[in-house]
Amino acid sequence: MYAQMIRSEATQDDPERLAAFQARIDAGEKIEPKEWMPEGYRKTLIRQIGQHAHSEIVGQLPEGNWITRAPTLERKAILLAKVQDEAGHGLYLYCAAETLGVSRDELFEMLNSGKMKYSSIFNYPTLTWADMGAVGWLVDGAAIMNQVPLQRTSYGPYARAMVRICKEESFHQRQGFDIMMKMANGTPAQKRMAQDALDRFWYPSLMMFGPSDKDSVHSAQSMAWKIKMNTNDELRQKFVDQTVPQAEYLGLTVPDDTLAWNAEKGGYDFAQPDWDEFYDVLKGNGPCNADRLEARRTAWDEGAWVREGMLAHAEKKRAARMAAE
């Protein structure tokens, strides 16, 4: 789940139009870019899609950290393909956001200035090769939990972007699990790496769903608009229920002493992550926040001459074409 703590906007529109809009959503219609929508709907979506897009882009960095150290040619190729997919997801999502009246450059600038966030998970470091497994298995796994229902979200361009993204994400999760399998069944050092990766990524993965939102007014509005399809707690529970048996299959131990099957609710009881740490990460105090932002800003600043050069050349070509006509 790449969208966390999305504040929904209060909306000041005419109650009749709002009611008609809500009726369309309730009837399962898709809202398309040119159609009327409440300002709050538009702004909330920009925030959510933008955060998701930024997460794809920043998410390249912890994996890029291992592309140059991937242990085999095949692993290197798979990781490259995955990171390329992620940049592609960023592209679809920025395009979806652009249909709401915000440019990609504006969104980048908001990311670089810290005004917009990306998922907290990418502020954690990738320290061993097993982390490439854990990121695919847990992080992409958690993302899928949220994104599969978002294929049915009310905003057409967002829903369509999600359909394409989900196809690729499930491949990502499988390759992550495959890395974990190799490691968990490998040498003692590899097993240790696999367990260590699970230890470090378990709670940050649970945080990806955001804090409990059962009392949140913002969530209720987003759910009514079908921008958000499930509560954070529902998705977190589903993730834990899916992941615990996989960890058992791998022979790894989920770092939670309280973890227990609860037959009554048909799901696991599990410990909450440290929400103070989550808020610290959101405030910019995660282990990698400064490094990630610095890398993005550097890429943006050092790329300025390239963007300007390409634009200047395109302008020259256009002028020459017009002169010739």
Add this chain to the structure above:
Amino acid sequence: MSGSAPVDGAVGPEGDTRFEYLLRLGDNALVLGHRLSEWCGRGPVLEEDIALANTALDLIGGAQMWLGYAAEVEGSGRSADDLAFLRDVWDFRNLLLVERPNGDFGHTMMRQFLFDAFHVPLLGALSGSADPRIAEIAEKASKEARYHLERSAETVVALGDGTEESHARMQAALDALWPYAGEMLRADAVDEAIAAAGLGADPATLAPGWERTVRATLDEATLAVPEGDFAHTGGKSGARHSEHLGPMLAQMQWLQRAYPGASW
């Protein structure tokens, strides 16, 4: 090395010459692919990030095929991964050009262009190799390489002919990389033996085509072709690599070296 038996009954020199030649093809793809992969998440525009990763992916795919075949030809039980991850600098046979550090985006794209303009006619010639395996791999890589060339040439033109700054940066990149272009085009004993056996192309025969592509593109890019034809050599023979290859291999090979014998 004793030289292994000819593979698939193909005509040609001893296996060790063919092995040498396949290493050149594989190492160029591997080293350049690795260099491009260093850009991950750091490109100037999202589309360029994607294109760099895509080109890197094609090249790594090529490296898998060339090195896989090299390992077969060698016949001593090594795999493509063994060749990629367990050889030291002196056993690498890539051109000096492809091991040059990335520099700025202009350097990376100029290096790519100079290489692509050679790679395309080379693969074209190899598609007609008397060794069907070489022909098959070249055929597959050819399509990708043509796309790489189209893209790198377009970028060189756009940035050469862009702003004053982009022009200056592209000219600086060209001037810096020019002395590394000549190694591609000069035949040595391995190239000659391979060409004589009909297995590969004499790079000297590819030089005029390379020159035409390069001059036409640089002209459109309003860049001045550097004077002089001095060429650094020692990459494809392995006689003298630059200081840049070692650190790259140290990073690339680290896991395999630190945890020998593990399966990943």
